[in-house]
Amino acid sequence: MxxxxxxxxxxxxxxxxxxxxxxxxxxxxxxxxxEPVEEYVRRRHAHLKTYGVRNPEIFARIAEELDGRVVAAPPLTERQLRRIVYG
Structure with missing residues (x-):
């Protein structure tokens, strides 16, 4: 870049x-x-686990973080793109 x-x-x-x-x-x-969503989720989960946070709180926190975070879209096939457009 x-x-x-x-x-x-x-x-x-x-x-x-x-x-x-x-x-x-x-x-x-x-x-x-x-950073792709999947990598972000795995990285944050591992980081929070390191500090003793339990899964229910981890997943709630990650969901909240993702809501306000700019993340890369996952790779989409042409078929997936068509389904987004045409339903």
Whole structure:
């Protein structure tokens, strides 16, 4: 991914980061939000389990987090896309 030069300039000027550092931050943020739902759920479940949280609370928390989180859509086949459009 090549970061948009206007975005790089804006991030660099507003944060005091160098352009190279701004690119790295932008790429990290995009990668974080591009994480597929399944990977996010597994990662969060494992993280919360580490701290002794029980499954009912974990699943409720993850559902709430997903509601407000930008996540990558799962890969969809042409058939799945057609079903979305045509029902």
């Amino acid at each position: 090549t970061a948009d030069s206007e975005l790089v300039d804006r991030i660099a000027s507003s944060t005091g980061l160098s352009p190279a550092e701004a690119v790295r931050v932008i790429e990290d943020v995009v990668a974080f939000h591009a």
